[in-house]
Amino acid sequence: MNPAPALPAEPTAPRERARTLTVALAGNPNAGKTSLFNALTGLRQKVANYPGVTVERKEGVWPLPAADSPWPARLVDLPGLYSLDAASIDEEIARDVILGRMTAVVPAPDVVVAVVDATNLERNLYLVTQILETGRPLVVALTMIDLATKRGIEIDAAQLGQSLGVPVVPVVATQRRGLDALAAAVLQAACAEGRCGVGWRLSEAAERELLALAGENGNGRGTDKSVEATDADGARRQAALVELYADELPPNEARQQAVVAARARLEAANPQWWQEPLVARYDWIERAARASVRRKREERSSVTDRIDAVVTHRVFGPLILLAVMIVVFQTIFSWAQLPMDLIDQGFGALGDAVRLHMPAGLLTDLLVDGVIAGVGGVLVFLPQILLLFFFIALLEDSGYMARAAFLMDRLMRGVGLHGKAFMPLLSSFACAIPGIMATRTIENPKDRLATILIAPFMSCSARLPVYTLMIAAFFTGRKVFGVVSVGVLIIMAMYGLGIAVAVAVAWVLKRTLLKSPPPPLVLELPPYRLPSAVNIAHTMRSRSWMFVRRAGTVILAISILLWALATFPRLPKAAAQDAQANARAADDGRQASGAAGANDSAPQADDKGAQIRQSFAGRLGRLIEPAIRPLGFDWQMGIGLISSFAARETLVSTLSIVYNVGDADAQDGSNSLIEAVRNARRPDGSRAWTPLVAVSMMVFFVLACQCMSTIAIVRRETNSWRWPLFMVTYMLVLAYVASFITYQGGRLLGFS
Amino acid sequence: MMSANHKQANGTTTLGVLPHGKTARVVAVGGAGAVARRLMEMGVVPGAPVCVVKTAPLGDPIQIRVRGYDLALRYTEAQTISVCAE
Numbered sequence: 075m076n077p078a079p080a081l082p083a084e085p086t087a088p089r090e091r092a093r094t095l096t097v098a099l100a101g102n103p104n105a106g107k108t109s110l111f112n113a114l115t116g117l118r119q120k121v122a123n124y125p126g127v128t129v130e131r132k133e134g135v136w137p138l139p140a141a142d143s144p145w146p147a148r149l150v151d152l153p154g155l156y157s158l159d160a161a162s163i164d165e166e167i168a169r170d171v172i173l174g175r176m177t178a179v180v181p182a183p184d185v186v187v188a189v190v191d192a193t194n195l196e197r198n199l200y201l202v203t204q205i206l207e208t209g210r211p212l213v214v215a216l217t218m219i220d221l222a223t224k225r226g227i228e229i230d231a232a233q234l235g236q237s238l239g240v241p242v243v244p245v246v247a248t249q250r251r252g253l254d255a256l257a258a259a260v261l262q263a264a265c266a267e268g269r270c271g272v273g274w275r276l277s278e279a280a281e282r283e284l285l286a287l288a289g290e291n292g293n294g295r296g297t298d299k300s301v302e303a304t305d306a307d308g309a310r311r312q313a314a315l316v317e318l319y320a321d322e323l324p325p326n327e328a329r330q331q332a333v334v335a336a337r338a339r340l341e342a343a344n345p346q347w348w349q350e351p352l353v354a355r356y357d358w359i360e361r362a363a364r365a366s367v368r369r370k371r372e373e374r375s376s377v378t379d380r381i382d383a384v385v386t387h388r389v390f391g392p393l394i395l396l397a398v399m400i401v402v403f404q405t406i407f408s409w410a411q412l413p414m415d416l417i418d419q420g421f422g423a424l425g426d427a428v429r430l431h432m433p434a435g436l437l438t439d440l441l442v443d444g445v446i447a448g449v450g451g452v453l454v455f456l457p458q459i460l461l462l463f464f465f466i467a468l469l470e471d472s473g474y475m476a477r478a479a480f481l482m483d484r485l486m487r488g489v490g491l492h493g494k495a496f497m498p499l500l501s502s503f504a505c506a507i508p509g510i511m512a513t514r515t516i517e518n519p520k521d522r523l524a525t526i527l528i529a530p531f532m533s534c535s536a537r538l539p540v541y542t543l544m545i546a547a548f549f550t551g552r553k554v555f556g557v558v559s560v561g562v563l564i565i566m567a568m569y570g571l572g573i574a575v576a577v578a579v580a581w582v583l584k585r586t587l588l589k590s591p592p593p594p595l596v597l598e599l600p601p602y603r604l605p606s607a608v609n610i611a612h613t614m615r616s617r618s619w620m621f622v623r624r625a626g627t628v629i630l631a632i633s634i635l636l637w638a639l640a641t642f643p644r645l646p647k648a649a650a651q652d653a654q655a656n657a658r659a660a661d662d663g664r665q666a667s668g669a670a671g672a673n674d675s676a677p678q679a680d681d682k683g684a685q686i687r688q689s690f691a692g693r694l695g696r697l698i699e700p701a702i703r704p705l706g707f708d709w710q711m712g713i714g715l716i717s718s719f720a721a722r723e724t725l726v727s728t729l730s731i732v733y734n735v736g737d738a739d740a741q742d743g744s745n746s747l748i749e750a751v752r753n754a755r756r757p758d759g760s761r762a763w764t765p766l767v768a769v770s771m772m773v774f775f776v777l778a779c780q781c782m783s784t785i786a787i788v789r790r791e792t793n794s795w796r797w798p799l800f801m802v803t804y805m806l807v808l809a810y811v812a813s814f815i816t817y818q819g820g821r822l823l824g825f826s
Numbered sequence: 827m828m829s830a831n832h833k834q835a836n837g838t839t840t841l842g843v844l845p846h847g848k849t850a851r852v853v854a855v856g857g858a859g860a861v862a863r864r865l866m867e868m869g870v871v872p873g874a875p876v877c878v879v880k881t882a883p884l885g886d887p888i889q890i891r892v893r894g895y896d897l898a899l900r901y902t903e904a905q906t907i908s909v910c911a912e
Contacts (some may be wrong), residue, residue, distance in 0.1 A: 156864070156868060156869040157864075159867070194894060196869060197893050348863075349855065349871070352863070352866040352867065353872060356869065356871045384881075386889070389883075390885050476898070480887060481887065482881065483886070483887050484884035484885065484886045594860070596864045596865055596868060596903070597887075597897070597899070598895065599889060599898055600870070742858055
C-alpha cells in the first residue's frame, strides 16, 4: 500500500493490550478540555514541549477508575483546535498526534476523547466528524450540559451517540460527574472491533474521483464484504479524501498527477469545489443535532450578551480596557517589587555568607559573582512572570482576552500586527520575558516573530533605575510652566520613544523580512465564564517552571562569562590586598555581614574599581571608546554599557564600582553615586556627564537590547540563534544611531 | 460605506453590510485560501443562519452570531460572504 501522508491508523484486529493505553484529549478551545484533563489526572501531570516547537506538551496519568480496568492510561492533552486542517502550529501538532505521526514522542493514541461543548454543539462536532474520518476509536465527552440546560438546550446524549456512531458521555469535570462512565466508554472503545467512520457523501462527481483515487491506491477487492475489507475500503477512501482536498500534494509523483488532474476536473465544474467536504460535514452534523437536540426556548439576552453590552461598548469598552491595563501594569510593577527585592537581598545575603565561610580566591568569586549572582538574576524575574501569567490566565479563562483583541484589532492591524499581539506588548512594559512568552497565542509564525522582535522596545522596569539615576543627577527640581517636573516629562518621552520605534520597526518588518498579508482575524468570542483557580495555578506553575529551566541555563552561562570579563586578567596587587582585607576582616571577627560590609566598602570599592579598569571589560571599554565618543560617552561609561548587556540595571552598580562608590551606597542611585556622576571628569578636565550625555544615555537604553534574559527567551521561543542575534544587532544599530542623533543634534542646537 | 450599491439581485447582500440584529442565511463563501476555509470550519457554510451583533468601537472588526456562538471577523472578510436576508 502506498503510504499517503495522512493514512489513518491501520485497522488492527481485536486489541489485546498488555501495555499502557494512550488516550488523547482533543477539543475546541474553550470547550472545557483543560478542566477535564485536570479532573482526570489531578496532579499526576507533566508539561514539556514538543521537540523543535514551542507547543506545550501536557501529559498525565489517568488511573481509569472503572472496576474492570487492568491499566492506567497515559492521557495526552492536545492543544485546542477547531479542525484537523491545521491553521497554526498548535493545531498541526494536535493533528499529528491524533493521526499517529508523532510516535517518537507520543504513541499513536488507542482512543481519542473529543471534548464537546454542549452549548456550542454544531461547531464542536465539526472536529468530531474529522476525527471520526481518521478511523481512530473515539469517545465524545459532552461538557457544559448544565449551562446548555440553563440556555434552554436539551441534549439527548444517547440519541446523539447513536447518530454519531460513537459513545457520548455527559461529564461535569468540576463535580467529577460522569468520569467513571467516561473511563468505561474509553476502555470499551479501546477493545472494540471495526473502524469508526462517517456517513456523509460528496457530490457524485467528487465521489467518482475519490473512488478512482482509492482504487488506484489499493488492489480493488470490491466484492469481499468482510469487516476487514470494509475497514480497508474506508481507510482507502479517507486517504484519497485527504490527498484530494489537502493543501499539499502527495510525495509520490504518479499520485501527484492523478490528484492534480482530479482537482482540475472538479474545479472546471465548480470553482468552489474545495468547499464540498466542509459543507457535507456540516450537513451531516445538522442532521445528527436535529435528532438529539431540543431547544425549549430561544434565550434572548444571555449573561454574556449583557456583559458584552458594556465591555465592548463604543465608549465604555475602551475605558474598561484601559482600566484593566492599568491594574495589570500597576500590579506587576508594584506588587512584584517586594518579592523581587527579597529575592535580590536573599541572594545578596547568600553571597555574603559564602564569602564569609569560604577562603577568598577565584573559586569564591566565581561562586558569588558568577553563579549566585546569575541564579539570582534569573529568579528575580519570577514574581513578575508569576503575576503576569496569573493575569493572562485570568483574562484568557474568563473570556476577556478575546474581547481585548476585538477592541484593539483595528489599531494593531494598522501596524500589521494581530489583535492578539496587544497583551504581550502591554506585558512587556513590565518585563519583556513574560511578554515574549505570551506571544504563543498568535497563530501565524511571522506575526508572532514580529511581535517578539518589537517587544523589548517597551520600556521595562529594569530601565527605570537607569532613568532614575540620570534624572536624579541632572534634572531634579526643574519644572516646566512651574508645575510639571522635567524628570516626569523625560521618562514619559522615553516610554513614547520606545513605542514609536516599535511601531515603525513593526511596519518595516511586516513589509520586508516578515512580509506577509495582514494576519486574518477569525476569532471566537467565547461566553464569559468564571475562571477556575486550579487552571490558573497550573498555568502559572508550568510557565514559570519553563522559564527557570530553559532560560535559566543560558542566563547562568552568560552571567559567568560576564563575571570572567570583569575579573580577568587579575590585578596582582588587588588580589593581594583582597586577601589581606579578608584576613583582616576575619580577625575582626566580622559577624553581621551587612553592617561590616558597609564599613569595609570604601577600601574594597577602590580595589574593585582598579580591578575592573584593568580587566577585559575595562579594556573593552577603552577599546570601544572611539566608537561611543560621538554619543557623548567615555570609556568608563563604556564599561557600564558592556556590563549592562547582562541586564540593564547593572549599569548603576557598575558605575558605582567604576567611580569607586561603595556597593552599599550604590543602591538605587543614592547620593554619593549621583555626586560621583555629576563630578566625574574627563582627562582634559571637562565634565564627563552633562544633561545632554544623560539624555543620550537614556535614549541608548530605550533602544538597545541589553538583557541576556530576553536574548535567552527569544532563543527559546524561536528555536534558533538567528532571531535573537538579529534582534540584538538591529536594536544596537538603532540605539547607536538614535543616541548619535540625540548627542550631535543636541550640540548643534547649543545644548550641553 | 454601508451604501445600497452593495445590494445585489433578489435580496442577496454581503455579511459586512447586513444591518445589526437582522438574521440572514449564508448563500456563498466567496473567498479562497486559509481564511475562507477557517470561516467555513467555524460553521459559516452555505445555508447557515447568521446575524451581525455589533461593530467594534473603531469600526472594525465585526461580531457575528452563527450556530449559537459569537465570532469576530474583519469587514474585508465579511464582504466575501454573500447572505440572503430572511
